[in-house]
Amino acid sequence: MGILSAKLSAVKPSQTKAMTALAATLRAEGKSIITLSQGEPDFGTPENISQAAINAIHAGRTKYTAVAGIPELREAVVRKFQRENSLNFTTDQITVGCGAKQLLFNALVASLDAGDEVVFPTPCWVSYPEMIKLAGGVPVPIETRVENGFIMRPDDLRAAITSKTKWLMLNSPSNPTGAVYTRQNLEDLAAVLRDFPDVWVLADDIYEHLVYGEAEFSTMAEAAPDLASRTLTVNGVSKSYAMTGWRVGYAGGPIELVKAMNTVQGQSTSHTCSISQYAAVEALNGDQSFIREFRDAFKVRRDLVVNLINNIPGLECSTPDGAFYVFVGCQKLLGRDTPSGKRLETDMDFAMYLMEEAGVAVVPGSGFLAAGFIRISYASSEDDLKKACAAIGQAVSKFPSPQDVA
Structure with missing residues (x-):
């Protein structure tokens, strides 16, 4: 008889925590990783x-x-x-x-x-x-x-x-x-x-x-x-x-x-x-005045990320009304092959590709019971968001085109 309960065996670890932990591990190994997987404002706690x-x-x-x-x-x-x-x-x-x-x-x-x-x-x-x-x-x-x-x-x-x-x-x-x-x-x-x-x-x-x-x-x-x-x-x-x-x-x-x-x-x-x-x-x-300042900064970041992501072929997202996440559809990229020849079957495959190729940590939509998406947190600096979106775009551009595959 094992020590773990049957109840626990049905419970999955948090994918947001898992992707953030993996990013931290890769960073500790000397790799450059921008973490957009954590729902955490980059602002300091008010004085x-x-x-x-x-x-x-x-x-x-x-x-x-x-x-x-x-x-x-x-x-x-x-x-x-x-x-x-x-x-x-x-x-x-x-x-x-x-x-x-x-x-x-x-x-x-x-x-x-x-x-x-x-x-x-x-x-x-x-x-x-x-x-x-x-x-x-x-x-x-x-x-x-x-x-x-x-x-x-x-x-x-x-x-x-x-x-x-x-x-x-x-x-x-x-x-x-x-x-x-x-x-x-x-x-x-x-x-x-x-x-x-x-x-x-x-x-x-x-x-x-x-x-x-x-x-x-x-x-x-x-x-x-x-x-x-x-x-x-x-x-x-x-x-x-x-x-x-x-x-x-x-x-x-x-x-x-x-x-x-x-x-x-x-x-x-x-x-x-x-x-x-x-x-x-x-x-x-x-x-409470700083809340408005935080919100205004998040809105600028939201608009930045939505614009940059929607300019990447194969990715698409709407403009969210709240929180600090953009939920990005990546269905058009699934089934494609990476430059190394690995086929992207799932949103997890795509998220791992972005981690390895772009140095950007995101969370696969399947963790949120919505396959075919990734979640990007824009609770990071504008500089990091620009760098991350550029890296994502560069990584996606490396896919062989459908004509090349044919």
Whole structure:
């Protein structure tokens, strides 16, 4: 009998982490690699936030905290939800975890029994189906289409729901596509969910502040207040505040669910780092003006990458409304042979070719349950993005033309 559980054997490692780790290994070997595989802003954490952490250390705030988070942070989260989302919570409806990722996992572990189903649109974040499986549930992907802007249609949601469905997981803005669900989109989905009162909504809003142009952010409990009693709204400071390594996420929802999530966390990580929590208080309560600066810089980078990629024959992408990813179709290049004679059968093959030939790390779309694409993160400097796109173009230009192959 092996040591590993059957449950774990069905879970795949994160492809985003795997590609980033491979890039780091190649870089350590002396190879020049530009990493566009990681969803991590290249900006530094704002000084006032870092100083709050230093002050907390000097004040001796280095002890265990409450499982759900320090009162000051939960109060700051209550104010944030009211101020920005018109959501009214009490502090006992708020829980803080080691990133939004842990809170998603806590919610699934706290609520799923064996065989319970969780529906979610694809392309999706790589961790969704694996988290669901680890929690004992059954992932039920709902395919979206490029021509619909990767937005899930209400009829497709209705068709996916069964008597075993426990959750709809919805990430907007979306990783990996950057799709943003408008208030109308959410209201249309809510109209379906009203026919299924036992289905809950897990709103993953981690990219909330990274929305561009005419697009406007909305979240389900705001768009459909009557569903708030069965909605968990998850967010965090990682992306908008350039605090990925601080590991602070927060969630607001019904007390019964939040208490259950705290039980899960109390028996696992106990709580997130006390110093990080005090930094997050400053992040939520302090000056917010830098968020606009970050967003403006990301928009410039987005437009740069979209333009450069669409000028590479065989690659194509639309302009995303949010997050900091471009989801690039590479279907036209699959089936082609590299200069060394290796055939590119899959998007993973193409991603590995770009790593080896162009020195650029991207993530294959199959990791997001969308074969035939690659995800490029534009959360890097303009200089790196220009160099990376030029290298990708050069690598693609080395393919034998169809006439030559014939």
